Amino acid sequence: MDDVLTYLHEHYERHLEDLRAFVGIPSVSTEEQRAPDVRRAAEWVAARLGSAGLTDVLVHETPGHPVVTASWTNLPGAPTILIYGHYDVQPPDPLDRWDSPPFEATERDGKLFARGVSDDKAPMLIPIRVIEAFLKVHGALPVNVKLLFEGEEEIGSPHLGAFVRGHAAQLQADFVLSADGGMWRADVPTLTVSARGxxxxxxxxxxxxxxxxxxxxxxxxxxxxxxxxxxxxxxxxxxxxxxxxxxxxxxxxxxxxxxxxxAALPFSDETYLREVDAPGTFxxxxxxxxxxxxxxxxxxxxxxxxxxxxxxxxxxxxxxxxxxxxxxxxxxxxxxxxxxxxxxxxxxxxxxxxxxxxxxxxxxxPAYRIPPEHVGLRVAREALRSVYGQEPLMVGMGGSIPICDTFREALGMDTVFFSFAVGDENIHAPNEFFRLTRFQEGAQAWSAYFGALARSRDSVATAGG
Amino acid sequence: MDDVLTYLHEHYERHLEDLRAFVGIPSVSTEEQRAPDVRRAAEWVAARLGSAGLTDVLVHETPGHPVVTASWTNLPGAPTILIYGHYDVQPPDPLDRWDSPPFEATERDGKLFARGVSDDKAPMLIPIRVIEAFLKVHGALPVNVKLLFEGEEEIGSPHLGAFVRGHAAQLQADFVLSADGGMWRADVPTLTVSARGxxxxxxxxxxxxxxxxxxxxxxxxxxxxxxxxxxxxxxxxxxxxxxxxxxxxxxxxxxxxxxxxxAALPFSDETYLREVDAPGTFxxxxxxxxxxxxxxxxxxxxxxxxxxxxxxxxxxxxxxxxxxxxxxxxxxxxxxxxxxxxxxxxxxxxxxxxxxxxxxxxxxxPAYRIPPEHVGLRVAREALRSVYGQEPLMVGMGGSIPICDTFREALGMDTVFFSFAVGDENIHAPNEFFRLTRFQEGAQAWSAYFGALARSRDSVATAGG
CATH class of the missing domain: 3.30.70.360 (Alpha-Beta Plaits)
Incomplete structure (x- = not known):
């Protein structure tokens, strides 16, 4: 495990360059004229999965934007997770409110600014980094992984359901671990247990x-x-x-x-209003x-x-x-x-x-709610505790992740959110950013997750599927 | 008089080419980036006044768009009118609703389509045509004329008041005859007696x-x-x-x-709703x-x-x-x-x-209302009767012509509307057009107006400002 962390540390700069290149692709899924850029992003992801050491990397056509998949399943009997993320982004409008070009990664004060960097390009790169580290250092992962990255999350994933149903056998896993989502606060480790529809x-x-x-x-x-x-x-x-x-x-x-x-969360309307620069709640x-x-x-x-x-x-x-x-x-x-x-x-x-x-x-x-005792949540709690040294809090999520419903309906799988974006990172707004410290913390946590999940294989056998 | 009409007939095609050139200049006064086009239109107007035979043609600077003036005042003791019009136009948006390019005159079914052709480029060219005809045929006009064309009517004439006050002596006349305005219907000659503020x-x-x-x-x-x-x-x-x-x-x-x-006007809600393609009045x-x-x-x-x-x-x-x-x-x-x-x-x-x-x-x-017995109205009634063979009806005007107030306040002059635009010509909307028959009828009527006014010089001496 320490070797993996050392690898991640040593390759941090190169991985950061990857992120810069990734956010440079304006993969705005809602704008028809951006379709070639969305495709370019899909191909970039596929290439990145290949360079991480994954073998069966595929770019699948859909009636909309492509889906990219890969897997490493060389541990029969070990738990299998399906890692989810999306490589498409919101439109950058209004352009005149950005302090730096939205599709040119710009670092200021330990933050990387760009459209899509927090939602979801940096968070989805993190598990890829970790998989690369395990494969380069140990030649194997502690658990089986399948990966699925879509290009239509920001437009409601219109073709994901059909895709998932059409590839049910290939995608089947114990549960979905989503690199999309977000922590409530930078200073409070949290786990999301519900999302609005x-x-x-x-x-x-x-x-x-x-x-x-x-x-x-x-x-x-x-x-x-x-x-x-x-x-x-x-x-x-x-x-x-x-x-x-x-x-x-x-x-x-x-x-x-x-x-x-x-009510127990450290939250005050006053602080919140300062954060969003609004005169009052309503x-x-x-x-x-x-x-x-x-x-x-x-x-x-x-x-x-x-x-x-x-x-x-x-x-x-x-x-x-x-x-x-x-x-x-x-x-x-x-x-x-x-x-x-x-x-x-x-x-x-x-x-x-x-x-x-x-x-x-x-x-x-529809809205989503995960059972509070789900093994994937339990492992997530353990992984976060190991990185942050404190018990994570359970929170709800105001936004929607329609894929939870897709995975539950098509494959009977629950979704655990394990993202290292933070809710204040201006997603869907000008000056979206991602905290660079989280690029390492997230990688540490995903490494810990793989390890802790490997140790929980009995619980998975009971709770999965 | 017949010679003047013959001249107008013989030079119709050339005058129509002038109109095509004039509407080809996108003189959108509300868009800052169009300022050079607005100036180009002012210079076009000045050149056209010169070619009509007017001598003291001037392009005046203002803090906004230019004002163009000219005059012919060689008949001491005869009535003097100040002819008003504007060479600026509304923005063409929404562009995708035009059937032909807004700044490219396109003839269909006896109508010329272009932004500004009805409001006010064709109507303001008509008196210029008539003055040209009188000067070329007779070497003189039957009355004195002064002309003033502004480039800010569509943005509320912000600098016209100061300009008029600053040139009070040069602009003084018995009343203003406005080539801006419009007839209520193509088939009913009308005279506008009020305009909303x-x-x-x-x-x-x-x-x-x-x-x-x-x-x-x-x-x-x-x-x-x-x-x-x-x-x-x-x-x-x-x-x-x-x-x-x-x-x-x-x-x-x-x-x-x-x-x-x-209530006496031939108007029905039903016909109106068909014209504007709306489901109901309100x-x-x-x-x-x-x-x-x-x-x-x-x-x-x-x-x-x-x-x-x-x-x-x-x-x-x-x-x-x-x-x-x-x-x-x-x-x-x-x-x-x-x-x-x-x-x-x-x-x-x-x-x-x-x-x-x-x-x-x-x-x-503010709103404007002209005294019902004003000599300029009486002469207008006579001129319209001579062209259309029927008594014109008095109507109100829903739109605003702020210049009425400007001329009244700055120079004590009333304004008579004498325009040959028609209210259904899509002004301020896509597919603005002007009826080409009116380009001749209007010229006939302005010729008649000059003649009738010359014969009314006693009334003018009484009623004038």
């Missing part, structure tokens, strides 16, 4: 068939901007509760344990900020637009207005059912002088 | 100091998109009345004459569609935006949301006072968890 929709309000002069026509017709504002405003009550009929129907109340654990009454962000469902506008948005004045009564919505869901809520309820609500709140159309129904995932 | 503002709602991940942070903070939707929705009641406190305070009730005249209860568009004040959003507006899904809780508003005002309303009332309303409706900032306060003009 997601449903997404986009809608368009159309008034007149073309843009009109607001001087000539204003006052005569519905302005789609007024209509969409009223429709959006109707989605919440003034206190922040979602007003969509039935939205909370299938939501179970928070357990006293969860509420107690959450949301569903009756819950703390963390409870609202981790364990309660939400409905958030992600985009709202129509009319003239350039410099100066344009006196236009626009033909159309648009909005993008995503909801975060908790266990019990069905993504499609929630989306339908919102669509019904919006149709009901549209006045007769406009038409409303919807799109984006394909993008959904 | 304008006030404009833009505001920004800021929540967190940077864009955040909506999964992690959603539910914890005010989403500026939700807040702006609620604020915008609060500006009107559900029936379409403006809810801003005091908005209607200084608005006088519609006179029975105006209501009777408006607006302040108690007024007909035309009354709402011409004689009642309005508050319209012209732009609303925030968050991710690109393709696909981006799970962002945005830092900011923005809205652009313009109001149309009627006589009695003060633009600054109305803008302040709206700002007060918005401040009052902003929750504590966000900040609101405003900009764009400079852009305002």
């Amino acid at each position: 997601l449903t997404a929709l986009e809608f368009t309000v159309r008034g007149p068939g073309r843009d009109l002069h607001s001087g000539r026509h204003g006052g005569g017709l519905h302005n789609p901007l007024h209509v969409i504002a009223r429709m959006v405003a109707s989605l919440h009550d003034p206190e922040g509760r979602v007003s969509v009929d039935g939205f909370y129907n299938d939501v179970s109340p928070l357990s006293p344990d969860i509420r107690a654990d959450t 949301g569903e009454p009756g819950y703390s900020t963390l409870e609202r962000q981790w364990y309660r469902p939400t409905l958030e506008l992600n985009g709202l637009w129509g009319g003239y948005t350039g410099q100066g004045v344009k006196t236009v009564l626009p033909s159309e207005a648009h909005a993008k919505i995503t909801c975060r869901l908790v266990p019990g809520q069905d993504p499609d059912r929630v989306r339908e309820r919102i669509q019904d609500h919006l149709r009901l709140h549209a006045p007769p002088g406009v038409t409303v159309t919807f799109k984006g129904g394909g993008h959904g995932a | 304008l006030t404009a503002l833009e505001f920004t709602v800021r929540g967190p100091g940077r864009d955040l991940h909506s999964g992690r942070h959603g539910g914890g903070l005010h989403n500026p998109l939700h807040v702006i939707a609620r604020m915008v929705a609060s500006l009107h009641d559900p029936e379409g009345r403006v809810s801003v406190d005091g908005f209607y305070n200084d608005v006088s009730p519609l006179s029975p004459d105006i209501r009777a005249d408006t 607006g302040e209860p108690g007024y007909s569609t035309l009354e709402r568009q011409w004689y009642r004040p309005t508050l319209e959003l012209n732009g609303l935006w925030g968050g991710y507006t690109g393709q696909g899904v981006k799970t962002v809780l945005p830092s900011e949301a923005h809205a652009k508003i313009t109001c149309r005002l009627v006589p009695g309303q003060d633009p600054d006072r109305v803008r302040e009332r709206i700002q007060d309303h918005l401040r009052l409706h902003a929750p504590p968890g966000v900040t609101v900032t405003f900009k764009g306060g400079g852009h305002g003009a």
Whole structure:
């Protein structure tokens, strides 16, 4: 084990160069014109897996972006884990808010800045580093590993389900160990035990068939901007509760344990507001900020637009207005059912002088919760304790990892989150960064994980599958 | 007079080529990067005035875009008119909705399509054609003319007031004859007797100091998109009345004459809705569609935006949301006072968890109404009757021509609208066009106007400013 850590230490600079090269590829999965870059990233990952010593590296075509897989399964009877990560990234907009180019890794104060560096390029490189170290130093790993890296996580993994079902035998393992996810705080080792689900929709309000002069026509017709504002405003009550009929129907109340654990975390609204530079918290009454962000469902506008948005004045009564919505869901809520309820609500709140159309129904995932005594969690706790010298805390996750559901449904496998990103690293925002100390700590922890899991093979045999 | 019409007929094709060249210059006054194009248009206008036979042609610098003037005042004692027009145009967005390039004149079905062709490039070329015809055929005009063409009408003429005040002696005339404006319908000759005023503002709602991940942070903070939707929705009641406190305070009730005249016009909501391709009319209860568009004040959003507006899904809780508003005002309303009332309303409706900032306060003009018996109107009625063989109808104008107020305040002059644009020509929208028959009819009417005005010199001496 010490030899592995020595190897990781000695090869740190080279591995950091790998990371710089990786984040230099603008693999933005949501932008069609970036498809060649996404493919380039897939090929980069495949090459990197090969140089780590893995043999059966494959780049699989899908109807969307490629999936990259590899494996090392030379220990019959030993536990097998499926390591998951994604090589695609969010769009870098708004570009003018970045302090350095988003696709040019820039180091400042021990942090590496680039789009995707925290979500999920550095975290997914860590297990590859560790596998390389084991294979170069010992010629073997202590457990069997399979690896799967997808290029569509940021767009809801539309083709992963079919891929996983189509490769069930090759991917079967005891459980999934996800390099995607994130620690709650840099100074508190945590393990994520739940993730919210997601449903997404986009809608368009159309008034007149073309843009009109607001001087000539204003006052005569519905302005789609007024209509969409009223429709959006109707989605919440003034206190922040979602007003969509039935939205909370299938939501179970928070357990006293969860509420107690959450209250025990070192968190204050004041510090949080300083971190995000916001004047005040807000949301569903009756819950703390963390409870609202981790364990309660939400409905958030992600985009709202129509009319003239350039410099100066344009006196236009626009033909159309648009909005993008995503909801975060908790266990019990069905993504499609929630989306339908919102669509019904919006149709009901549209006045007769406009038409409303919807799109984006394909993008959904139910929430996920892992059994608290799962062996993969237990081993993770042990590995983190060995690196950080303190007991990790259990936390929820506000974001969604739709793949948990995919792996459970397609392969009956649970997912353990073991990522070394931290929640304050501006993911999905300008100036995304990753803490470079974590590039080593993460590698230490993954090494410890492999070792501890090898020692737990009996428990795995019981809990796995 | 017949010689003048013959000249206009014989030179029609050349004049049409002039118009094609003129609309080929993208003189978008609101876009800073177009300033060189706006200047090019000013120089084009100056050259065209020179080739028409006018002598003292000048391009004047202002703190913004240039003003072009010229004159022909060789008839002491004869009436003098100041011809007004503007050579700047609206932005062409959204570009993808144009059937032909906006700055490439394209003829289809007797219409010439291009940005600015109806507002105001073809209408302002018409009096230049007519002056050229008189000067080439007779070596003189029947009345004195001064001409003023500005390049900032589409941004509210911010520097015209100072310019006019600074050149009061040179610009003094009996009244202003505006080549900007428009006929109500292609088949009904009309004269505009009022125009609504304008006030404009833009505001920004800021929540967190940077864009955040909506999964992690959603539910914890005010989403500026939700807040702006609620604020915008609060500006009107559900029936379409403006809810801003005091908005209607200084608005006088519609006179029975105006209501009777408006009701007598050949207008049906059904036909109108077909024209603009909208499912229904909407607006302040108690007024007909035309009354709402011409004689009642309005508050319209012209732009609303925030968050991710690109393709696909981006799970962002945005830092900011923005809205652009313009109001149309009627006589009695003060633009600054109305803008302040709206700002007060918005401040009052902003929750504590966000900040609101405003900009764009400079852009305002009171409404305008011309005395019904004004000699310039009488002559206009006679000229239109001579071309169209029917009595023109008096109409209001929904849009604003801030220059009316400028000329009244700076020079004590009224403004008569005498434009041959038609209200359905997609001004400020994609596929703006001008009816080519009107390029000749307009020239005929301006020729008749000059003649009739020369015959009315006694009335002018009485009514003039």
